[in-house]
Structure formats: C-alpha cells, structure tokens
Amino acid sequence: MAGDETYWPAELFADLERTGPVPLYYQVSTRLERAIKAGTIPAGARLENEIAIAQKLGLSRPTIRRAIQELVDKGLLVRRRGIGTQVVQGQVVTRQVELTSLYDDLANTHHTPSTRVLTHEIVPASDEVAAHLGVAAGSDVVYLRRQRSTDGTPVAVLENFLPGEFADITVEQLETQGLYQVLRTRGVTIRVAKQKIGARSAENDESTLLEIDEGGPVLTVERTAFDDSGRAFEFGVHCYRPDMYSFETTLVAK
Amino acid sequence: MAGDETYWPAELFADLERTGPVPLYYQVSTRLERAIKAGTIPAGARLENEIAIAQKLGLSRPTIRRAIQELVDKGLLVRRRGIGTQVVQGQVVTRQVELTSLYDDLANTHHTPSTRVLTHEIVPASDEVAAHLGVAAGSDVVYLRRQRSTDGTPVAVLENFLPGEFADITVEQLETQGLYQVLRTRGVTIRVAKQKIGARSAENDESTLLEIDEGGPVLTVERTAFDDSGRAFEFGVHCYRPDMYSFETTLVAK
DNA sequence: GAGTGGTCTAGACCACGGA
C-alpha cells in the first residue's frame, strides 16, 4: 500500500568515520537528528527496522540501537515492539534545559551577558547550606550574590554558596565570566545537578535589582551541583525575571 | 590503603529471577538503587568494576553496564574512565518530575485531589493551538478549564485543548479521574511531553480560583503531550499556586 | 506466521587515569 514506506536516507550516512575518535553511534545519531529536524525524514514517518539499517550501514545492531535510543531519550523518536520506530510530531522547536550556566545560555543566544557582584564574603554555613554542600554546619563557606543582565536588562539575581576552598575567586573573575566557567578553570566540572523550580513574589531589593514592580512575580530555582566525583560543590538560590527567562524540558516515559 | 575498598553487597542480589518477565538489568538496577538510598552503599563510595560485578552475579558485562547506566541517568552514580563508579552525595531526597498527571502526583502523596470543571466546550482551534496539536487552524477542538484542589485547598487552574475526537469525554469523568487517566481508558497513553515552565501574575479570575492575592505570583506550565505513535493529543496551559506546587528535576551532563 | 523491537551473551579492542 502507498503510505507504508519506511524511511532511511542512507546517503546521509555515507561519510561515517570508522577510525576517528567520534563514536559511530554518535555519528549516526547526530546525522539522524539533523535529518529529522530538517524534515528530510518527516514527522510521523516510520524508520526502517534496526537490522536493515545495520546492514545498510555495515554496523552492528547494538550500535544502531544505541544511536536510535539517544533520539528516543531526546523525545524525537518513539519505538514500539512489533510496530517500529516513528518520528514524533514535535515541529515546535524547543531549546532544552541543558547543564550549562545562565551565563552560557545567554551568550549562546547572541546576547551580551554582564554580571555585577553585589556580595562576596565568607560566612558560616547555615544548616540548610551545610546539608546541601555536605560540610559541617558553621564551617566557612563562600557566599556570592550577583546581578545578571543581558544587553543592559536585568535577568536574574543569583545567590550561591561554595565550599571554603573557593575563597580566592575574585570579583573580577566573576564579572568577566560565568561562575561555572571560573570553576572549570580550576578543574571543577559540573556533572549532575538537582534543582527545584518554583515561583514567589520579589522580596527586599529584588524588585529594584530586576527592575520590576514591587512584589511582582519571580521564577525561582534552587540548585545543588555535583562534580565528576559526585561531591557537591555549589548550592544556589536564584530568582529570574519571568518575562526574560523560562525553562524548557522534554519528558520521556520509560 | 584503608579507604580504598570497593563496595558490592552481593547478598542483595541473591534473588535474581533469571526466567521471569522482569529484565535482569532492571532487577540489578532497582536493588542497587535501594541499597544506595538506604545508605547500605554510602555516598562517595566506589563500586567494584563492571567485570568483577558481572562475574559475581553470573551476568554479562553489557547487562551490568545497562543496570549502572540507569542510575547514572538518574543522577545517583557517576562514572569515570580509569577511575571507577562512585555514588553521588545526594542525601537530599528529591521527588522527580515524572510523566504523570498532577492528579496522580497529588494522589500519590497521600492527599485527596478533587476537580471542578469550569468550562467544557467545542471551540475552533486558534493558530497556536492548531500548531501544537498538529490540526488545521479553525477545526473543532475540545476546550477544558478545570480547577484542581487537594484536601480542599486550590492548587491549580488547568486549561487543556484536545483533538475533536475526544468531544464525548464527560464532565463526570473529569471530576472523578485525572485527564490522563480518562484518556488511558480510551487507549491513549502519554509517551513524550515537551513543556515550558515560567511565572507570571495571576490574571482575571485566577486569584479567586486559587485563593491568593489579586495579581499574586503563579507558576505556569505550557505542555504538549504525544502518544505512543508520536501524535500530539493534548496541549495544556496550566497555572499553579506557588506555595502548593513546584518542580524538581535532575540534570546529568552527557 | 511474519515482522518488529527488547533482552542477553561472550567476547574484543581502545582511551584514559594513576602509580
């Protein structure tokens, strides 16, 4: 019957590097993702089955499965046993919440982020901060409060707590780079983050700093970040101007 | 040296069902997750290497890898080449954003959710709704507006648009079950959801419905849901009382 | 019954980190 065709634009996969450092599953996955986003493989289309794809590409089935799984996890494909693999109808392009800092987020969207450091001091850890950072209550931690703007418009007020060993981070570093960028220079990279997103009214000087109405709504995030070894290295309490920032996520049922 | 021990409480894995319908990787993964959350394997601990685990359990390495990968994706473990696998220090228990309805969320936390249907009618699809649902602009869609409460306190105002084929859903069904529950009865299950989380001031009758201050802050979600075949079957615009609801997520760097 | 994805095995070689 017409309409039962399966898709597999094999010509898109002619240039796979079998020797280079880039994993094969990743090469397949990214090419497939591009083809879907470009509409070369239309929404709702059915892909060829895994075995056939593996043969056409001269790869093993597990490699193909892994490539496809990447896109299933991203919400671009759905798989059903006995049926096949289909493209999700998600024309609406959504930029995902990635594990990047707000600074990078803003810089990546062709804006010019800037930072003003409001507070930069050593304080004893409260019980809450100590619990999140995994340090003793009352021990020295670094407290930062920053105002983040883009193109001159304030976007967020960022409060952060770091373990005492980061006391030597300077105001100048913080005003020219994002916090995660500074930490990366010191060999600390973010690997896992647990966060809670909510809303409340602006408090104290927040309305002034964000240039919004007194007591106006703000979007809030509480985030604990962990490094490569699973150690907590940052606890942040942030508030955002809701007309300047929002979070986009894709959820996939398991 | 002391402190270099690796952990693997093999006794926890004595009862694996090799013949049943539950996948082996899933059995290993859930037992391991329980052991981590119970503290049997402490935060920061290093696991034995994959080959040794596979031998001890009489399973293949790919099966063990998959079990571990599940927990890496959940943010409970981190893996580093040349180093090993370690438990993340995430004592703070966080309930994750799952692909469940608000109704189930509330019911699962030992509360009694209730729903009042405010509007239930057929309307022509606006351009925005049509784009999200993948139907023609102006075609008939079902419009629902509901007030959701828990233990008598209002939590959210839910606006939803569904394809016209769901016109026969009754008010009674919606007041006794969650929307996704009703749809599941009709063979539609949610598989992927794309959503945007933000904040704004309460508008029109929302403050009254949520029993908050006029123009007070609300947490907002815009969600498009897709079924097993990748077809959009629901577009929702919801607002939540921020003191009653927030979102928790875990992000893992790839 | 034919076709699909879901699981599992038993190896192999490589890249990276540390001693």
Add this chain to the structure above:
DNA sequence: CCGTGGTCTAGACCACTCG
C-alpha cells in the same frame, strides 16, 4: 605499567503486533 570504563561486534532467543 595496570585497572578502569567506553565502544563495538555477531550472533541468539523472546515478546509483542498485525494480518
């Protein structure tokens, strides 16, 4: 150097869906 996880192969059997 060794130990670790990262990738890849070439099969196998099963469970599910459909005609």
